[in-house]
Amino acid sequence: KAGVTQTPRYLIKTRGQQVTLSCSPISGHRSVSWYQQTPGQGLQFLFEYFSETQRNKGNFPGRFSGRQFSNSRSEMNVSTLELGDSALYLCASRLKQPYGYTFGSGTRLTVV
Amino acid sequence: DQQVKQNSPSLSVQEGRISILNCDYTNSMFDYFLWYKKYPAEGPTFLISISSIKDKNEDGRFTVFLNKSAKHLSLHIVPSQPGDSAVYFCAASASNSGGSNYKLTFGKGTLLTVNP
Numbered sequence: 512k513a514g515v516t517q518t519p520r521y522l523i524k525t526r527g528q529q530v531t532l533s534c535s536p537i538s539g540h541r542s543v544s545w546y547q548q549t550p551g552q553g554l555q556f557l558f559e560y561f562s563e564t565q566r567n568k569g570n571f572p573g574r575f576s577g578r579q580f581s582n583s584r585s586e587m588n589v590s591t592l593e594l595g596d597s598a599l600y601l602c603a604s605r606l607k608q609p610y611g612y613t614f615g616s617g618t619r620l621t622v623v
Numbered sequence: 624d625q626q627v628k629q630n631s632p633s634l635s636v637q638e639g640r641i642s643i644l645n646c647d648y649t650n651s652m653f654d655y656f657l658w659y660k661k662y663p664a665e666g667p668t669f670l671i672s673i674s675s676i677k678d679k680n681e682d683g684r685f686t687v688f689l690n691k692s693a694k695h696l697s698l699h700i701v702p703s704q705p706g707d708s709a710v711y712f713c714a715a716s717a718s719n720s721g722g723s724n725y726k727l728t729f730g731k732g733t734l735l736t737v738n739p
Contacts, residue, residue, distance in 0.1 A: 515666070544726065544727075546727075546729075552731075553712070553729055553730065553731035553732060554667070554712060554714075554727075554729035555729075556726040556727065556728070559726060567726050569726065601666050601667070603666075611657045611659075611669040611672055612669070612727065613669065614659075614666030614667045614668070614669075615666050616664070616665050616666045617665075617666050619664075
């Protein structure tokens with residue numbers, strides 16, 4: 512059974528640009544969440560999607576957005592990149608509550 | 624406001640001994656707790672979880688204890704192995720908080736080093 516797949520694994524962008532990250536959940540999982548990991552702040556919740564609907568959003572500016580498609584695949588977008596957006600972005604999926612999420616390996620974004 | 628706290632950034636133990644990782648939380652609405660393990664350049668891997676209706680859950684070498692009155696949980700690894708060396712994250716969720724029940728709130732992690 513394939514795990515959660517995130518693409519690309521690594522990305523370098525310039526300040527002011529925008530970026531789109533992709534996540535394919537485990538087959539059959541309809542809930543997808545995104546987290547940002549930085550050395551200082553740890554893992555912080557960005558948003559969660561279920562059946563193409565955003566159910567919850569973390570405390571991030573509007574530059575961070577996401578969506579989920581009918582096949583449960585999800586994308587997140589960050590516009591007008593800032594240096595502080597450099598982080599590991601993790602996608603996770605789960606079958607249903609209250610079970611734990613399965614995480615992908617993440618996309619390492621570096622903003623220069 | 625950090626609702627889940629792992630006060631020890633690092634822990635070092637000898638192979639074969641017990642590793643005890645601690646986690647405190649402040650939000651009394653949290654009712655489901657999880658531990659994840661993370662190696663560098665990989666995503667977190669789910670280890671073990673516990674519901675607030677229990678005070679202990681075991682899975683092989685891993686046991687999680689929950690003390691609701693103290694808002695404290697701990698992960699015991701016995702015996703510790705060098706392959707257990709990783710960052711361990713404690714996470715919590717609240718099932719009865721409307722939209723909040725879909726997210727995990729993580730601690731900042733504890734780096735466990737198991738020495739051979």
